[in-house]
Amino acid sequence: MxxxxxxxxxKENLVPFVKGLVANDFEIVSTGGTKKVLDDAGIQTISIEDVTHFPEILDGRVKTLNPYVHGGLLARRELPEHMATLKKLNITPIDLVCVNLxxxxxxxxxxxVKLADAIENIDIGGPSxxxxxxxxxxxxxVVVDKGDYDQVLxxxxxxxxxxxxxxxxLAAKAFRHTAAYDALISQYLTKQTGxxxxxxLTLTWDLKETMRYGENSHQKAWLYQDALPKRFSVLSAEQLHGKKLSYNNIKDADEALRCIREFDRPTVVAMKHMNPCGIGQGDTLEQAWDRAYEADSVSIFGGVIALNRKVDLVTAEKMHKIFLEIVIAPGFDDDAYAVLAKxxxxxxxxxxxxxxxxxTKHEVVSVMGGxxxxxxxxxxxxxxxxxxxxxVQPTEEQLKNLxxxxxxxxHAKSNAIVLANDERTLGVGEGQPNRIDSLKIAVKHAGDDIDDRTVMASDxxxxxxxxxxFAGQHGIKAVVQPGGSIRDQESIDMANxxxxxxxxxxxxHFRH
Known part of the structure; x- marks a missing residue:
């Protein structure tokens, strides 16, 4: 046999799988709770102690770490000397291992979770x-995934x-399985030490989806999710309507969520190509939408919209009037959903x-070779x-606007300039190789909306x-910037x- x-x-789907093995002339060696489940299902099993000739010890920490197990697994069947060793030592070859950790x-x-509980759930014998x-x-x-039961059988x-x-x-999958398992353990214990x-650095992610394509149609792409998922993430969102998210959709939605979490008042963020084209806030979500739309009514077309309040009917009706790629929010009223889902x-x-x-977790970006x-x-x-x-000292109102x-x-790509008031962004200049060009773009977008309430931020x-x-010449009354240039005094003198x-x-807040 x-x-x-x-x-x-x-133990999900285990019993039918093992019954299939038995029906095909396999004898079953099992341990602990697994053995009990199989015994209760009427499947005859051999106790691991009967194989190792040694009892489980140390509260089950040692039970399969034994030559009678690993000799049976590692012996090469085509080598007569290996098989002679097994025969001499009365070790039975093991032909199939079904283990998850x-x-x-x-x-x-x-x-x-307490550290002690985590430690006790580090499997040693299983990975071995x-x-x-x-x-x-x-x-x-070797079978580590219940999804492979049917094919193996x-x-x-x-x-x-x-x-x-x-x-x-299956062997390659098994090594991926143990590598990911060890990666989680190393991450956890490293974090414990500070x-x-x-x-x-050992990181692990789980495949969530093979995508249709990447940034462009000729590029293959795959979506992996952190093995310990973050709850405030586009990957944890429930998609209620529409076709699958694309590679670019996910990047835009992620950037929109990074931005929207900054604000507590009812706020709407319109993101386009990973840059905010409009941010509006107000006393109501509708008011916030109106202001985000007004911030850049051209660029918002085809944008990704993040709202930090449940979407109501009146806001949905306004959003429905233009083409939008994604709307992500804490939820949707039934009538609002019905309008948008049209x-x-x-x-x-x-x-x-x-x-x-x-x-938050650390963020990683790839470069060639690392x-x-x-x-x-x-x-x-x-x-x-x-x-x-x-x-001139800023007023309290100006400080809030700043x-x-x-x-x-x-959340705008550097070099970034934002013109805003207490309601919305008026102009956003971003991604330019020099800061003055970003400012000129922001001023052009703001146009005649620049008034005594307008402030400027530079990342x-x-x-x-x-x-x-340039800001002074166009009516800007207050500016926030990090400082730190060897020519700071030139800017201070110009402000005065x-x-x-x-x-x-x-x-x-540089963002490449």
């Missing part, structure tokens, strides 16, 4: 058996064994905004901490006095010349 060793934490991930996802079986895949079938029923190509594929720059292709996403302030990792830019700031460097503009400019310092001079109140934050 062939021999299978079965020991799983996830202690639920470490599920344990550390619990909000009140999986690795041994996978290494010897020419002779041994089908091949055994038809051919008496699994195909070598199948065993190779180390920020480990000498080796358009076949619009994507409607619902997300739990109560989680917007959950601790990657960069950094903390997310979620610095909480208070305008009372800013330093006024000009003769804070709104400062939050907005964080990084002014290298010369020309930006402040035009009667501008200028504050420096000491912090920049």
């Amino acid at each position: 062939k021999r299978a060793l079965v020991s799983v934490s996830d 202690y639920p470490f991930k599920q344990t550390i996802e619990k909000p009140d 058996m999986v690795r041994s079986a996978a290494k010897n895949y020419r002779d041994v079938t 089908s091949e055994i029923m038809e051919e008496g064994n699994t195909d070598l190509d199948t065993r190779a594929r 180390l920020e720059d480990p000498e080796q 358009k076949k292709n619009i994507r409607l996403l619902s997300l739990d905004f109560s989680k917007k302030d959950e601790p 990657m960069l990792m950094q903390e997310q830019d979620t610095l909480a700031e208070d305008y009372h901490d800013w330093k006024c460097v000009t003769n 804070m709104f503009a400062w939050k907005a400019v964080k 990084a310092f002014f290298p010369f006095g020309d930006c402040v001079e 010349k035009y009667g501008i109140a200028m504050v420096m934050t000491g912090v920049r």
Whole structure:
């Protein structure tokens, strides 16, 4: 008879699979809770102690770490000396291993998990058996995913064994499985120690979707989700309507969520090509929408819209009038959803905004030959901490407007300039190789809407006095910028010349 060793934490669909093995002349070796489930199902099993001739010890920490197990897994069947060793030591070869591991991930996802509980859910024997079986895949079938039960059983029923190509594929999956498992453990324990720059970085993600294409139709793309998913993420949103999100949709929606979480009042963010084209706030969501739309009624066409309040009917009716790619919000009133869903292709996403302030994870970007990792830019700031460097002091109202503009400019690509008032962005200039061109674009967008309430935010310092001079010439009355240029005094002098109140934050928000 062939021999299978079965020991799983996830027992879904296990019994039919093992019954199929038994029907095809496999004897079953099992452990602990798995054995009990199989015994209760009327499946005859061999206890692991009967194989190892040694009892489970240390509260089950040691039960399969034994030559009678690993010898049976690692022996190469084509080598006479290996098989002679097995015969001499009375070790039975093991032909199939079905193992999945202690639920470490599920344990550390619990909000009140204790370190001791996490440690006890680090599997040692399971990964060892999986690795041994996978290494010897020419002779041994290793199954770590219940999704493979049917194919494995089908091949055994038809051919008496699994195909070598199948065993190779399952072995590769097994090593991915143990690698991801170890990566989570290393991440968790590294975090416990407080180390920020480990000498080796091990990250793991789970495939969520194979995409139709990437940024362009000739590029293949895949969507992977963090193995410990973030709840305030476009990947955690419930899609209520519309076709699948594209690669570019996901990037735009992610940027919209990064931006919308800055604001507490009813706010609407319109994102286009990963840049905010309009941000509006008000006493109601409808008012916020009107202001975001007014900020740039041209660029918003085909945009991604994030709203931090449940979408009501009146707001939905206004959004319905133009083409939008995505609307993402805490929810939709039934009548609002009915209006928006009339358009076949619009994507409607619902997300739990109560989680917007959950601790963020580091963000990574790829470069050729490696990657960069950094903390997310979620610095909480208070305008009372800013330093006024000009003769004219900003009013309390101007400071509030400056804070709104400062939050907005964080999410525009550098060099970034935002003109705003207390209601909305008036003009956004972004992504230019020099700051004065960004300012000229912002002023052009704002046009005649510039008035005594208009303020300006710059994501990084002014290298010369020309930006402040241009702002003064076009009626800007207050400016916020990080400061830190060796020519700061030129900008200060220019602000004083035009009667501008200028504050420096000491912090920049560059976004490449």
